[in-house]
Amino acid sequence: MNTSEKTPVSFEPTPNPATMKFLLHKKVTDQGFDCPTVQEAERSPLAAKIFGFPWTSSVYVGPDFITVTKQDWVDWELLAHPLSGLIQEHLDRDEPVVVTFVEAEEDNENDSPMVRNIKSVLNREIRPVVALDGGDIVFHKYENNVLYIHMKGACSGCPSSTVTLKEGIEVRMKELFPEIVEVVSV
Incomplete structure (x- = not known):
C-alpha cells in the first residue's frame, strides 16, 4: 500500500487528562489489553517502545487504538505530536503492534x-x-x-x-x- 493511501495516526484527549488516545485506523487485536508496567508490555512491541520514555505511566492497547497515560510532570502539548509520529513510523515500518495475544478466557x-x-x-x-x-x-x-x-x-x-x-x-x-x-x- 502506498503511504499516501494510509490514514495517519491521529490523537484525541480522553476524559482522563493524563491519558491521550491515539487512533491507529486499523485493527491490531481482537481484544484490548492493559500494560500498566513495562514488564506487561511484552505482548506489544509498540507499547514496550513507548515505555522507553520516562514520562510513560501506562499503555493500553485497544482493538484499533492505543491510549497512553503520562506522568504529571510533562504536558501533552509537548508529547502528543512526537508520540503520534513515533507510532506512525512504527506502523509504516510494518513492525508488529501485538506479537501474541493469549489471555485466558474464562470457561x-x-x-x-x-x-x-x-x-x-x-x-x-x-x-x-x-x-x-x-x-x-x-x-x-x-x-x-x-x-x-x-x-x-x-x-x-x-x-x-x-x-x-x-x-x-x-x-x-x-x-x-x-x-x-x-x-x-x-
Whole structure:
C-alpha cells in the first residue's frame, strides 16, 4: 500500500487528562489489553517502545487504538505530536503492534446463566462505548449480587471513572438485572 493511501495516526484527549488516545485506523487485536508496567508490555512491541520514555505511566492497547497515560510532570502539548509520529513510523515500518495475544478466557461452560448474560451485556453495550474514550471494562466476578469489574486504559485512574461506573454502568446493569445491588471496580 502506498503511504499516501494510509490514514495517519491521529490523537484525541480522553476524559482522563493524563491519558491521550491515539487512533491507529486499523485493527491490531481482537481484544484490548492493559500494560500498566513495562514488564506487561511484552505482548506489544509498540507499547514496550513507548515505555522507553520516562514520562510513560501506562499503555493500553485497544482493538484499533492505543491510549497512553503520562506522568504529571510533562504536558501533552509537548508529547502528543512526537508520540503520534513515533507510532506512525512504527506502523509504516510494518513492525508488529501485538506479537501474541493469549489471555485466558474464562470457561463459559462453568458460568451461570446470570454471569453469561452479564458478560454478554458488557461486551455488546458497555465495552464499545467505553472504548470510544480509550478505555475498557472487563468482567472480574459476580458474587453475592455484586458485579466486580476491571477498568482499564483511559478508565484506570480517570477522574470521571466513578461517574462512569456508578451513573453509567451500574445504572444500566441494574436496569437489566434487578438482582444486582452494586457494581464495583477492582
